[in-house]
Amino acid sequence: xxxxxxELSASDRAKLQEVVAKGRNWQARYRxxxxxxxxxxxxxxxxxxxxxxxxxxxxxxxxxxxxxGFACLFDVHRSGAPPKxxxxxxxxxxxxxxxxxxxxxxxxxxxxEECDVNVSVGTVRNALKALGIVWKRTCLSLKKNEMxxxxxxxx
Numbered sequence: 001x002x003x004x005x006x007e008l009s010a011s012d013r014a015k016l017q018e019v020v021a022k023g024r025n026w027q028a029r030y031r032x033x034x035x036x037x038x039x040x041x042x043x044x045x046x047x048x049x050x051x052x053x054x055x056x057x058x059x060x061x062x063x064x065x066x067x068x069g070f071a072c073l074f075d076v077h078r079s080g081a082p083p084k085x086x087x088x089x090x091x092x093x094x095x096x097x098x099x100x101x102x103x104x105x106x107x108x109x110x111x112x113e114e115c116d117v118n119v120s121v122g123t124v125r126n127a128l129k130a131l132g133i134v135w136k137r138t139c140l141s142l143k144k145n146e147m148x149x150x151x152x153x154x155x
Contacts, residue, residue, distance in 0.1 A: 003038075003043075003044065003062070005038065005039065005040075005041040006035065006038035006039045006062065006065070007039075008035070008036075008039040013036070013039060015070065016032040016035055016036050016039075017032075017036065019032040019073060020032045020033050020036065025074060027074075027075065028073040028074050030051065031061055031072065031073045032073055033051070034047055034051065034053075034058060034061045034062075035061065035062070035065050037050065038062055038065075044058045044059055044062070084117070084119045084123055085111075085117065085119060085123065085124075085127050089111065089115060089117060089127075090127055090130070090131060092111075092114075092115065093107055093111075093124070093127060093128070093131065094131055094133075096110060097128070097131075097133055101135065104121045104124045104125050104128065105121055107124045107128075108120070108121055108124050111124070
């Protein structure tokens with residue numbers, strides 16, 4: 001299907017070129033480039049070949065531009081699964097960890113027992129990272145230090 005060239009105003013063309021040149025989002029840069037190609041009079045088939053895209057995607061970008069304008073360049077926020085641990089659970093985890101250094105599996109067991117929340121170890125690890133809690137292997141280094149000090153005393 002032969003489409004007429006996309007009529008872009010000078011200001012729209014300048015904004016699209018700026019998105020292509022300086023945009024942080026790679027998807028927005030690709031989408032803006034498609035629109036610029038349409039503005040230059042290239043066919044959808046040629047644009048699809050240039051950007052290694054499906055021709056339907058190219059047509060969709062043009063249709064989105066005509067209906068939404070610049071809003072079509074950026075992805076809209078999509079909802080995902082709700083968080084499994086809310087602020088109260090995170091606060092409780094923080095309290096438990098400050099009292100005693102617990103492992104992630106121990107926290108999972110405690111959450112299930114005390115809060116009736118069933119989550120995976122990975123979810124707890126992500127929560128611990130979000131809280132800024134980091135464990136380091138201190139046990140081995142403490143044993144080494146004890147052994148060194150024990151050898152020094154015997155000499």
